[in-house]
Amino acid sequence: MRTDYDIIIVGARIAGATLAYELGRAGYDVLLVDKGHFPSDVLSTHNVFNNSLAILREMGVLDKLLATGTPTYKRAYVQLEDAVIEGTFPEVNGELECLCIRRTHLDHILFEHACSLDRVHALQQFRVTGLLRDGEIVNGIEGVHPSGDAVQYRAKLVVGADGRRSTIRALAGSKCLTSTPTDFASYVGYFKGFRQDDGPCSEFYKLGEYIAIVFPTSDQLHVVGLMFPFTNTDLLSRMKENAETGFQEAIQTGFGETSFAQRLGEAESAGPIRGLLGYDNDWHEAMGKGWALIGDALTFKDPAVGQGMHDAMYSARMLKEVLVRHGLENFEWEKMASHYERELTSKFQPMFGLACEMTRNVPYTHEQNAVNRIIAAHPKATSVFLGMYNHANEPAELGRLIGEMLSNPIVQE
Numbered sequence: 001m002r003t004d005y006d007i008i009i010v011g012a013r014i015a016g017a018t019l020a021y022e023l024g025r026a027g028y029d030v031l032l033v034d035k036g037h038f039p040s041d042v043l044s045t046h047n048v049f050n051n052s053l054a055i056l057r058e059m060g061v062l063d064k065l066l067a068t069g070t071p072t073y074k075r076a077y078v079q080l081e082d083a084v085i086e087g088t089f090p091e092v093n094g095e096l097e098c099l100c101i102r103r104t105h106l107d108h109i110l111f112e113h114a115c116s117l118d119r120v121h122a123l124q125q126f127r128v129t130g131l132l133r134d135g136e137i138v139n140g141i142e143g144v145h146p147s148g149d150a151v152q153y154r155a156k157l158v159v160g161a162d163g164r165r166s167t168i169r170a171l172a173g174s175k176c177l178t179s180t181p182t183d184f185a186s187y188v189g190y191f192k193g194f195r196q197d198d199g200p201c202s203e204f205y206k207l208g209e210y211i212a213i214v215f216p217t218s219d220q221l222h223v224v225g226l227m228f229p230f231t232n233t234d235l236l237s238r239m240k241e242n243a244e245t246g247f248q249e250a251i252q253t254g255f256g257e258t259s260f261a262q263r264l265g266e267a268e269s270a271g272p273i274r275g276l277l278g279y280d281n282d283w284h285e286a287m288g289k290g291w292a293l294i295g296d297a298l299t300f301k302d303p304a305v306g307q308g309m310h311d312a313m314y315s316a317r318m319l320k321e322v323l324v325r326h327g328l329e330n331f332e333w334e335k336m337a338s339h340y341e342r343e344l345t346s347k348f349q350p351m352f353g354l355a356c357e358m359t360r361n362v363p364y365t366h367e368q369n370a371v372n373r374i375i376a377a378h379p380k381a382t383s384v385f386l387g388m389y390n391h392a393n394e395p396a397e398l399g400r401l402i403g404e405m406l407s408n409p410i411v412q413e
Contacts, residue, residue, distance in 0.1 A: 008155040015295030015312035016161030017110035022320040024117035039108035045303040047100040049390035051092035070218040072097035075201035083372035087382040090392040100215035138290030166297035183361035184227040191267040194222040210254030229361040243273035287337035301355035
């Protein structure tokens with residue numbers, strides 16, 4: 001196996017596989033490594049809104065993903081206290097449908113799709129132990145080969161696509177630029193036989209201190225997320241003792257007056273309930289001399305906003321475009337890093353800010369409840385609200401529209 005490449009990507013799931021495919025198509029020789037193997041699962045909110053579905057179609061991989069039988073959906077049901085917001089996600093780039101495909105399917109298919117390119121070389125079950133440097137510039141990795149041998153690979157750029165606890169980020173010394181701790185514990189489970197009588201859709205509930213999310217997913221299952229604040233120590237203890245029982249008890253307690261609680265009570269658990277405790281909404285330095293970050297290694301947001309898949313694919317594409325524009329010879333690292341950071345900030349910062357707001361356990365004010373009722377009552381506001389999540393609209397657009405409605409009742413018609 002060769003030891004020199006144009007670019008090494010550490011982490012071969014959605015962010016890394018997307019970048020490998022994009023770079024391979026652009027004519028770069030890529031080494032794609034991962035400490036795991038495929039197919040395999042990972043704790044994740046794996047929903048893909050229709051704007052991101054467009055990237056999968058452009059990559060030529062969407063038909064393979066749909067062939068898994070995972071249902072698509074385009075409708076949302078959102079209950080924020082007593083306000084019920086129902087509608088369809090706005091069209092983006094000709095795409096109408098959303099897809100919540102399990103990572104066992106998504107990552108494996110994307111990995112194989114990237115590896116089908118002649119310029120992409122892959123190595124599974126490879127553990128990175130260090131970065132190689134020429135002075136201040138990173139120029140490769142060292143690690144443990146699946147054979148057990150210590151090996152080194154060199155490249156002009158090393159990319160960390162290895163998740164929110166990124167090894168590459170730590171080894172490169174990327175600075176954390178901002179961090180907002182969450183107030184919530186987050187648990188996820190898969191369920192068989194969960195009814196959605198009006199067809200597949202996403203469901204979101206915020207009632208009191210509880211949050212729940214539902215998506216139709218692969219293998220005839222629904223994935224259900226539950227969030228509750230760390231201050232609820234009794235529930236946290238019950239979840240640690242028996243997550244399956246505690247999960248159902250929490251749903252019945254927090255959402256007992258909704259059909260959601262009844263329907264989940266009728267469904268059958270299809271695997272262990274898994275939890276994510278003590279995570280931050282963070283944003284790190286995106287590029288330095290010889291290294292760059294994408295996906296969760298770059299920025300991690302509260303799962304409630306459902307942006308992980310979007311950010312993985314779009315950060316991969318943005319980095320590819322920066323590299324193509326500046327080239328791999330005679331690197332101007334500061335100029336490239338500044339360009340990459342500007343693109344990331346423009347695309348991701350609005351939803352990052354929203355995630356930092358949602359991650360705090362703060363009850364809705366009287367004014368916010370009134371605004372939620374306005375959104376629920378008016379189709380245009382509903383469309384803009386849902387359009388924040390698939391990036392058809394910026395959060396600021398919803399604020400402007402609500403302001404117009406409040407100042408001019410005619411706009412509400």
